[in-house]
Amino acid sequence: MGLVLQLLFLVGTASLLQAGCPLVPAITDFDPDRFEGDWYHVEWLDTGLFSQVVNKSSRCRTVSYRHEGNGSFTATVNWKATRRGVYVLPRTVTGSLTRVDPNFPNYFDTNSLRWLPTSAPPGRMYVLDTDYTRYAILYTCTDFGFGITEMGWIIHRNIRGFTVRKRTRVLTELKDNLGIRFINTAMFMDTKTDDCFGTVGNFTSSAP
Template identity: 25%
Template sequence: MIPLVLTTIACITLAEAQIITWFGGPCPDVTTKENFQLLPYMGRWYEISKYPNSFQNGECGTAQYTLQDDNTVRVNNTQLKEGGVIDTVIGEVRDDPNSDVPAHLQVRFSSWQPWGKYWVLDTDYDSYTVVYSCSYYVINKVEFLWILGRERTVEEETKDKILQMLDNFKIDATKMVDTVQDEDKCDL
Protein backbone atom coordinates (compact mmCIF):
# COMPACT_ATOMS: atom_id res chain seq x y z
CA MET A 1 0.00 0.00 0.00
CA ILE A 2 2.77 2.47 0.88
CA PRO A 3 4.50 2.10 -2.53
CA LEU A 4 1.17 2.84 -4.24
CA VAL A 5 0.65 5.98 -2.15
CA LEU A 6 4.22 7.17 -2.79
CA THR A 7 3.87 6.53 -6.53
CA THR A 8 0.58 8.45 -6.61
CA ILE A 9 2.12 11.40 -4.77
CA ALA A 10 5.09 11.36 -7.14
CA CYS A 11 2.85 11.36 -10.23
CA ILE A 12 0.69 14.20 -8.94
CA THR A 13 3.65 16.37 -8.05
CA LEU A 14 5.46 15.65 -11.31
CA ALA A 15 2.37 16.60 -13.28
CA GLU A 16 2.10 19.94 -11.52
CA ALA A 17 5.66 21.22 -11.17
CA GLN A 18 9.26 20.73 -12.14
CA ILE A 19 10.92 22.03 -8.93
CA ILE A 20 10.63 18.97 -6.75
CA THR A 21 13.15 18.07 -4.09
CA TRP A 22 13.20 14.43 -3.02
CA PHE A 23 14.35 13.53 0.49
CA GLY A 24 15.61 17.08 0.97
CA GLY A 25 13.67 17.99 4.04
CA PRO A 26 10.71 20.24 4.70
CA CYS A 27 9.86 23.63 3.23
CA PRO A 28 12.01 26.55 4.35
CA ASP A 29 10.82 28.79 7.14
CA VAL A 30 9.84 32.06 5.46
CA THR A 31 8.17 35.27 6.46
CA THR A 32 5.75 37.15 4.25
CA LYS A 33 5.03 40.81 3.58
CA GLU A 34 4.12 42.43 6.86
CA ASN A 35 0.79 44.31 6.82
CA PHE A 36 0.07 43.12 3.28
CA GLN A 37 -2.75 45.05 1.61
CA LEU A 38 -4.79 43.59 -1.19
CA LEU A 39 -6.07 46.74 -2.91
CA PRO A 40 -2.69 48.28 -3.91
CA TYR A 41 -1.63 44.83 -5.17
CA MET A 42 -4.33 44.87 -7.85
CA GLY A 43 -3.52 45.58 -11.49
CA ARG A 44 -1.10 44.22 -14.06
CA TRP A 45 2.11 42.41 -13.17
CA TYR A 46 4.71 41.18 -15.67
CA GLU A 47 6.43 37.86 -15.07
CA ILE A 48 10.17 38.54 -14.68
CA SER A 49 11.52 35.20 -13.42
CA LYS A 50 10.07 31.97 -12.08
CA TYR A 51 10.74 28.41 -11.17
CA PRO A 52 10.00 26.39 -14.31
CA ASN A 53 6.61 24.73 -14.27
CA SER A 54 4.42 22.78 -16.66
CA PHE A 55 1.70 25.39 -17.09
CA GLN A 56 3.79 28.50 -17.82
CA ASN A 57 6.23 27.69 -20.59
CA GLY A 58 5.54 30.59 -22.96
CA GLU A 59 6.88 34.11 -23.26
CA CYS A 60 5.48 37.52 -22.31
CA GLY A 61 3.74 36.29 -19.15
CA THR A 62 1.41 38.72 -17.39
CA ALA A 63 -1.04 38.51 -14.51
CA GLN A 64 -3.95 40.92 -14.16
CA TYR A 65 -5.50 41.01 -10.67
CA THR A 66 -8.99 42.48 -10.18
CA LEU A 67 -10.69 42.77 -6.78
CA GLN A 68 -14.23 41.39 -6.77
CA ASP A 69 -17.19 42.50 -4.62
CA ASP A 70 -16.83 39.43 -2.37
CA ASN A 71 -13.16 40.37 -1.62
CA THR A 72 -11.81 37.55 -3.78
CA VAL A 73 -9.53 38.39 -6.67
CA ARG A 74 -10.01 37.48 -10.31
CA VAL A 75 -6.66 36.64 -11.88
CA ASN A 76 -6.10 36.60 -15.63
CA ASN A 77 -2.79 34.95 -16.53
CA THR A 78 -1.73 35.42 -20.14
CA GLN A 79 1.31 34.18 -22.06
CA LEU A 80 2.45 33.95 -25.65
CA LYS A 81 2.92 30.35 -26.73
CA GLU A 82 4.88 28.96 -29.66
CA GLY A 83 3.55 30.12 -33.01
CA GLY A 84 2.24 33.38 -31.58
CA VAL A 85 -0.76 31.78 -29.88
CA ILE A 86 -2.08 33.81 -26.93
CA ASP A 87 -2.85 31.52 -23.99
CA THR A 88 -5.08 32.87 -21.21
CA VAL A 89 -6.30 31.20 -18.05
CA ILE A 90 -8.66 32.76 -15.52
CA GLY A 91 -8.40 31.93 -11.84
CA GLU A 92 -9.22 33.23 -8.43
CA VAL A 93 -7.26 34.26 -5.36
CA ARG A 94 -8.60 34.39 -1.82
CA ASP A 95 -7.41 34.82 1.74
CA ASP A 96 -6.28 31.53 3.25
CA PRO A 97 -9.16 30.60 5.58
CA ASN A 98 -6.72 28.71 7.82
CA SER A 99 -4.40 31.68 8.39
CA ASP A 100 -4.68 35.12 9.90
CA VAL A 101 -1.59 36.32 8.00
CA PRO A 102 -2.74 38.79 5.30
CA ALA A 103 0.00 37.76 2.81
CA HIS A 104 -1.01 34.08 3.01
CA LEU A 105 -3.31 33.76 0.03
CA GLN A 106 -4.59 30.83 -1.99
CA VAL A 107 -5.05 30.47 -5.75
CA ARG A 108 -6.76 28.09 -8.14
CA PHE A 109 -7.61 28.07 -11.84
CA SER A 110 -10.54 25.65 -11.81
CA SER A 111 -13.38 25.01 -9.37
CA TRP A 112 -12.29 21.35 -9.48
CA GLN A 113 -8.73 22.17 -8.47
CA PRO A 114 -7.64 22.29 -4.83
CA TRP A 115 -6.52 25.67 -3.53
CA GLY A 116 -2.75 26.22 -3.77
CA LYS A 117 -0.57 28.45 -1.66
CA TYR A 118 0.15 31.96 -2.92
CA TRP A 119 2.37 33.63 -0.35
CA VAL A 120 3.57 37.17 -0.99
CA LEU A 121 7.08 37.15 0.46
CA ASP A 122 7.64 40.81 -0.34
CA THR A 123 6.29 43.62 -2.49
CA ASP A 124 6.51 47.38 -2.73
CA TYR A 125 3.23 47.36 -4.74
CA ASP A 126 4.75 49.78 -7.30
CA SER A 127 7.61 47.88 -8.92
CA TYR A 128 8.00 44.25 -7.73
CA THR A 129 6.46 41.34 -5.90
CA VAL A 130 7.85 37.93 -4.92
CA VAL A 131 5.38 35.05 -4.66
CA TYR A 132 6.27 31.65 -3.21
CA SER A 133 4.56 28.34 -2.61
CA CYS A 134 5.98 25.25 -0.97
CA SER A 135 4.20 22.04 -0.02
CA TYR A 136 5.90 19.17 1.79
CA TYR A 137 4.79 15.57 1.16
CA VAL A 138 6.82 13.40 3.59
CA ILE A 139 9.48 12.43 1.01
CA ASN A 140 9.50 15.51 -1.21
CA LYS A 141 8.65 19.16 -1.43
CA VAL A 142 7.11 20.98 -4.37
CA GLU A 143 7.98 24.64 -4.85
CA PHE A 144 6.76 27.48 -7.04
CA LEU A 145 8.43 30.88 -7.14
CA TRP A 146 7.76 34.03 -9.15
CA ILE A 147 9.28 37.48 -9.37
CA LEU A 148 6.80 39.87 -10.96
CA GLY A 149 7.17 43.53 -11.86
CA ARG A 150 4.89 46.41 -12.76
CA GLU A 151 7.17 46.92 -15.79
CA ARG A 152 8.77 44.29 -18.04
CA THR A 153 12.01 44.51 -16.03
CA VAL A 154 13.01 45.33 -12.47
CA GLU A 155 15.96 47.47 -11.43
CA GLU A 156 19.19 45.55 -10.75
CA GLU A 157 19.26 46.91 -7.20
CA THR A 158 15.75 45.53 -6.63
CA LYS A 159 16.66 42.17 -8.13
CA ASP A 160 19.77 41.99 -5.89
CA LYS A 161 17.59 42.73 -2.84
CA ILE A 162 15.16 39.96 -3.86
CA LEU A 163 17.97 37.45 -4.43
CA GLN A 164 19.44 38.26 -1.01
CA MET A 165 16.04 37.72 0.62
CA LEU A 166 15.62 34.35 -1.14
CA ASP A 167 19.12 33.32 -0.07
CA ASN A 168 18.33 34.28 3.54
CA PHE A 169 15.22 32.05 3.35
CA LYS A 170 17.32 29.24 1.82
CA ILE A 171 15.24 29.32 -1.37
CA ASP A 172 17.41 28.34 -4.34
CA ALA A 173 17.19 31.21 -6.83
CA THR A 174 19.63 29.48 -9.21
CA LYS A 175 16.75 27.28 -10.42
CA MET A 176 14.82 30.32 -11.67
CA VAL A 177 14.42 31.05 -15.37
CA ASP A 178 13.88 34.50 -16.83
CA THR A 179 10.72 35.15 -18.83
CA VAL A 180 11.14 36.74 -22.26
CA GLN A 181 9.49 40.16 -22.12
CA ASP A 182 10.49 41.58 -25.52
CA GLU A 183 8.43 44.77 -25.87
CA ASP A 184 8.02 44.38 -29.64
CA LYS A 185 6.86 40.78 -29.32
CA CYS A 186 4.91 41.04 -26.06
CA ASP A 187 2.24 43.63 -26.82
CA LEU A 188 -0.62 41.37 -25.66
Protein backbone atom coordinates in the same frame (compact mmCIF):
# COMPACT_ATOMS: atom_id res chain seq x y z
CA MET B 1 -2.08 9.43 -5.64
CA GLY B 2 -0.11 6.94 -7.73
CA LEU B 3 -0.61 9.03 -10.88
CA VAL B 4 0.60 12.18 -9.12
CA LEU B 5 3.63 10.38 -7.67
CA GLN B 6 4.60 8.99 -11.09
CA LEU B 7 4.19 12.42 -12.69
CA LEU B 8 6.36 14.17 -10.13
CA PHE B 9 9.14 11.61 -10.34
CA LEU B 10 9.07 11.78 -14.13
CA VAL B 11 9.42 15.55 -14.14
CA GLY B 12 11.85 15.60 -11.24
CA THR B 13 10.13 18.20 -9.07
CA ALA B 14 9.28 16.18 -5.96
CA SER B 15 11.74 16.83 -3.15
CA LEU B 16 11.81 13.88 -0.76
CA LEU B 17 14.37 15.58 1.46
CA GLN B 18 11.86 18.12 2.75
CA ALA B 19 9.16 17.02 5.15
CA GLY B 20 6.79 19.77 4.02
CA CYS B 21 6.46 23.25 2.65
CA PRO B 22 8.64 25.86 4.39
CA LEU B 23 7.33 28.38 6.87
CA VAL B 24 6.87 31.61 4.92
CA PRO B 25 7.13 34.86 6.89
CA ALA B 26 3.86 36.75 7.21
CA ILE B 27 3.64 40.25 5.74
CA THR B 28 1.32 41.51 8.46
CA ASP B 29 0.78 44.88 6.79
CA PHE B 30 0.19 43.43 3.32
CA ASP B 31 -2.13 45.82 1.45
CA PRO B 32 -4.34 44.05 -1.13
CA ASP B 33 -5.59 47.34 -2.56
CA ARG B 34 -2.04 48.40 -3.42
CA PHE B 35 -1.16 44.95 -4.75
CA GLU B 36 -4.18 44.95 -7.06
CA GLY B 37 -3.66 45.68 -10.72
CA ASP B 38 -1.62 44.56 -13.70
CA TRP B 39 1.75 42.85 -13.61
CA TYR B 40 4.24 41.39 -16.09
CA HIS B 41 6.02 38.09 -15.40
CA VAL B 42 9.70 38.98 -15.82
CA GLU B 43 11.50 36.06 -14.12
CA TRP B 44 10.73 32.47 -13.10
CA LEU B 45 12.31 30.17 -10.53
CA ASP B 46 13.95 27.06 -11.96
CA THR B 47 13.05 24.28 -9.50
CA GLY B 48 13.29 21.36 -11.92
CA LEU B 49 12.00 19.98 -15.17
CA PHE B 50 8.33 20.75 -14.53
CA SER B 51 9.01 24.44 -13.90
CA GLN B 52 11.16 24.50 -17.03
CA VAL B 53 8.38 22.98 -19.15
CA VAL B 54 5.72 25.32 -17.75
CA ASN B 55 7.75 28.48 -18.16
CA LYS B 56 9.56 27.72 -21.41
CA SER B 57 6.35 26.72 -23.18
CA SER B 58 4.86 30.19 -22.81
CA ARG B 59 5.82 33.80 -23.47
CA CYS B 60 4.38 37.24 -22.83
CA ARG B 61 2.78 36.17 -19.55
CA THR B 62 0.83 38.79 -17.62
CA VAL B 63 -1.49 38.68 -14.64
CA SER B 64 -4.23 41.05 -13.47
CA TYR B 65 -5.25 40.89 -9.81
CA ARG B 66 -8.61 42.32 -8.74
CA HIS B 67 -9.19 42.70 -5.01
CA GLU B 68 -12.56 41.28 -3.97
CA GLY B 69 -12.72 43.41 -0.83
CA ASN B 70 -11.94 40.65 1.69
CA GLY B 71 -8.22 40.18 1.12
CA SER B 72 -8.84 37.68 -1.69
CA PHE B 73 -8.32 38.24 -5.40
CA THR B 74 -9.67 37.29 -8.78
CA ALA B 75 -6.65 36.63 -10.98
CA THR B 76 -6.62 36.65 -14.78
CA VAL B 77 -3.49 35.21 -16.38
CA ASN B 78 -2.75 35.82 -20.06
CA TRP B 79 0.06 34.23 -22.04
CA LYS B 80 1.06 33.13 -25.49
CA ALA B 81 1.77 29.42 -25.64
CA THR B 82 4.54 27.89 -27.72
CA ARG B 83 4.77 24.44 -29.19
CA ARG B 84 8.14 23.22 -30.41
CA GLY B 85 9.30 26.82 -30.56
CA VAL B 86 6.33 28.00 -32.63
CA TYR B 87 3.82 30.50 -31.22
CA VAL B 88 0.20 29.42 -31.09
CA LEU B 89 -2.99 31.18 -30.01
CA PRO B 90 -3.00 33.36 -26.88
CA ARG B 91 -4.37 31.70 -23.75
CA THR B 92 -6.27 33.08 -20.75
CA VAL B 93 -7.29 31.56 -17.42
CA THR B 94 -9.21 33.25 -14.61
CA GLY B 95 -9.42 31.95 -11.06
CA SER B 96 -9.42 32.92 -7.42
CA LEU B 97 -6.71 33.49 -4.84
CA THR B 98 -8.41 33.01 -1.48
CA ARG B 99 -6.81 34.58 1.59
CA VAL B 100 -5.97 31.85 4.08
CA ASP B 101 -6.01 33.83 7.34
CA PRO B 102 -6.27 37.54 8.27
CA ASN B 103 -3.10 37.11 10.34
CA PHE B 104 -1.27 35.89 7.23
CA PRO B 105 -2.60 38.23 4.54
CA ASN B 106 0.10 37.22 2.03
CA TYR B 107 -1.00 33.53 2.08
CA PHE B 108 -3.47 32.39 -0.60
CA ASP B 109 -5.10 29.11 -1.55
CA THR B 110 -5.08 28.53 -5.30
CA ASN B 111 -7.73 25.84 -5.74
CA SER B 112 -9.17 27.34 -8.92
CA LEU B 113 -5.78 28.16 -10.49
CA ARG B 114 -4.57 24.56 -10.31
CA TRP B 115 -1.68 23.42 -12.49
CA LEU B 116 -1.39 19.89 -11.08
CA PRO B 117 -3.72 16.90 -11.68
CA THR B 118 -7.12 17.11 -9.97
CA SER B 119 -6.13 14.30 -7.58
CA ALA B 120 -3.37 16.49 -6.14
CA PRO B 121 -3.89 18.43 -2.91
CA PRO B 122 -4.60 22.16 -3.21
CA GLY B 123 -1.62 24.42 -3.64
CA ARG B 124 -0.79 27.63 -1.85
CA MET B 125 0.69 30.86 -3.19
CA TYR B 126 2.67 33.30 -1.07
CA VAL B 127 3.74 36.87 -1.71
CA LEU B 128 7.29 36.82 -0.36
CA ASP B 129 8.02 40.49 -0.90
CA THR B 130 6.62 43.51 -2.75
CA ASP B 131 6.92 47.27 -2.89
CA TYR B 132 3.56 47.39 -4.77
CA THR B 133 4.66 50.05 -7.27
CA ARG B 134 7.41 48.10 -9.01
CA TYR B 135 7.89 44.43 -8.11
CA ALA B 136 6.57 41.40 -6.23
CA ILE B 137 8.11 37.97 -5.62
CA LEU B 138 5.67 35.04 -5.65
CA TYR B 139 6.20 31.48 -4.43
CA THR B 140 3.99 28.39 -4.60
CA CYS B 141 4.33 25.12 -2.73
CA THR B 142 2.23 21.95 -2.82
CA ASP B 143 2.74 19.29 -0.15
CA PHE B 144 1.99 15.70 -1.24
CA GLY B 145 2.91 14.11 2.07
CA PHE B 146 5.82 12.25 0.47
CA GLY B 147 7.44 15.40 -0.90
CA ILE B 148 6.76 18.90 -2.16
CA THR B 149 6.79 20.73 -5.46
CA GLU B 150 7.65 24.42 -5.73
CA MET B 151 7.49 27.23 -8.27
CA GLY B 152 8.24 30.94 -8.12
CA TRP B 153 8.09 34.13 -10.15
CA ILE B 154 9.14 37.74 -10.07
CA ILE B 155 6.43 40.02 -11.42
CA HIS B 156 6.91 43.69 -12.24
CA ARG B 157 4.79 46.68 -13.17
CA ASN B 158 7.20 47.36 -16.04
CA ILE B 159 7.78 44.87 -18.86
CA ARG B 160 11.54 45.52 -18.66
CA GLY B 161 11.73 44.44 -15.03
CA PHE B 162 14.61 45.35 -12.75
CA THR B 163 17.79 47.21 -13.40
CA VAL B 164 20.76 45.01 -12.52
CA ARG B 165 21.52 47.07 -9.42
CA LYS B 166 17.95 47.00 -8.13
CA ARG B 167 17.60 43.28 -8.80
CA THR B 168 20.76 42.52 -6.80
CA ARG B 169 19.54 44.61 -3.87
CA VAL B 170 16.05 43.09 -3.80
CA LEU B 171 17.26 39.48 -3.95
CA THR B 172 19.95 40.13 -1.34
CA GLU B 173 17.39 41.68 1.00
CA LEU B 174 15.09 38.69 0.48
CA LYS B 175 17.67 36.53 2.26
CA ASP B 176 19.46 38.94 4.58
CA ASN B 177 16.61 41.16 5.78
CA LEU B 178 13.54 38.93 5.38
CA GLY B 179 15.29 35.65 6.27
CA ILE B 180 13.96 33.77 3.23
CA ARG B 181 16.57 31.12 2.52
CA PHE B 182 14.40 28.23 1.34
CA ILE B 183 14.68 29.28 -2.31
CA ASN B 184 17.86 29.65 -4.33
CA THR B 185 17.64 33.16 -5.78
CA ALA B 186 20.43 32.30 -8.23
CA MET B 187 17.87 30.10 -10.00
CA PHE B 188 15.60 32.98 -11.05
CA MET B 189 15.62 33.01 -14.85
CA ASP B 190 14.79 35.76 -17.32
CA THR B 191 11.48 35.23 -19.12
CA LYS B 192 12.81 37.09 -22.19
CA THR B 193 9.95 39.50 -22.85
CA ASP B 194 12.01 41.52 -25.36
CA ASP B 195 9.83 40.41 -28.29
CA CYS B 196 6.51 41.06 -26.50
CA PHE B 197 4.48 44.21 -26.85
CA GLY B 198 1.06 45.62 -25.98
CA THR B 199 -0.76 46.03 -22.69
CA VAL B 200 -1.66 43.62 -19.92
CA GLY B 201 -4.70 41.61 -21.03
CA ASN B 202 -3.87 42.36 -24.67
CA PHE B 203 -0.25 41.31 -24.68
CA THR B 204 1.16 39.63 -27.77
CA SER B 205 4.48 38.81 -29.34
CA SER B 206 6.22 39.98 -32.45
CA ALA B 207 7.45 36.43 -33.08
CA PRO B 208 5.61 34.35 -35.69
